[in-house]
Amino acid sequence: MSGEKNKGSGRGRRDLTIRVKTAKGRKLSSTLWLRRQLNDPYVQSARAEGYRGRAAYKIIEIDDKFGFLRPGARVVDLGHAPGGWSQVAVARVNALGERRGKPVGRVLGIDLQEVEAIPGAELHVLDFLSEGADALVRDWLGGRADVVMSDMAAASSGHPPTDHLRISALVEAAIDLAEEVLEPGGTFVAKVLGGGADASLVARLNRIFAKVQHVKPPASRSDSSEKFIVATGFRGKPV
Known part of the structure; x- marks a missing residue:
């Protein structure tokens, strides 16, 4: 009977939080980060389900809301390392053809560094800012993309205004590429910081997409300043 009284109340149960001792030579900040990682349910789920992070x-929750990673879709994942977003895209667009009767999609990962192969994804080492990158992407895809997505973030400087400018520049460059490679009706997803994308970026996206929204998926830590901008219904590059 006493066991029934404690059920659901939390009393009489062991604290399952993993505590990490501060090792010699390890900074307190590193210890706190390690503790957070070990106790993060998303980290634990990623390990259990085989995701790379x-x-x-984040992209699972964003796509659950907007539904752009459909079977048969052609996806460009900018700055894809370590590859978690590409893994999700492969499964959802049916890049491996495992869902019989459904169209087979394509996933193209672009990054500055070489990444361990992801079954179903085509990975390329490329600076997407370089001249002619858009033509290479279209050539690799054999046409245009249905989705351009980016989880890229510039290295933190520790100075929020500077970091905001850096990631805004990355988003601007990603939009440049999206204009050149997206099919009409396509979707653009990118990470932004702080209050969201700059007003000028939002205005630009509103000119070339039917709908533009900011979203903070549950998987994005509450103490993180990141958000994502999702633009759907690509109208085509302005003439």
Whole structure:
């Protein structure tokens, strides 16, 4: 009977939080980061499900809301390392053809560094800012993309205004590429910081997409300033 009284109340149960001792030579900040990682349910789920990082759940939750990673879709994942977003895209667009009767999609990962192969994804080492990158992407795809997505973030400087400018520049460059490679009706997804994309970026996206929204998926830590901008219904590059 006493066991029934404690059920659901939390009393009489062991604290399952993993505590990490501060090792010699390890900074307190590193210890706190390690503790957070070990106790993060998304990190634990990523390990159990074979994803390369908890970031996979961000694109899962964004796509659950907007539904752009459909079977048969052609996806360009900019700055795809370590590969979690590409893994999700492969499964959802049916890049491996495992869902019989459904169209087979394509996933193209672009990054500055070489990444371990992802079954079903075509990975290329390329600076997407370089001249002619858009033509290479279209050539590799054999046409245009249905989705351009980016979880890229510039290295933190520790100075929020500077970091905001850096990631805004990355988003601007990603939009440049999207204009050149997206099919009409396509979708653009990118990470932004702080209050969201700059007003000028939002205005630009509103000119070339039917709908533009900011979203903070549950997998994005509450103490993180990141958000994502999702633009759907690409109208085509302005003439």
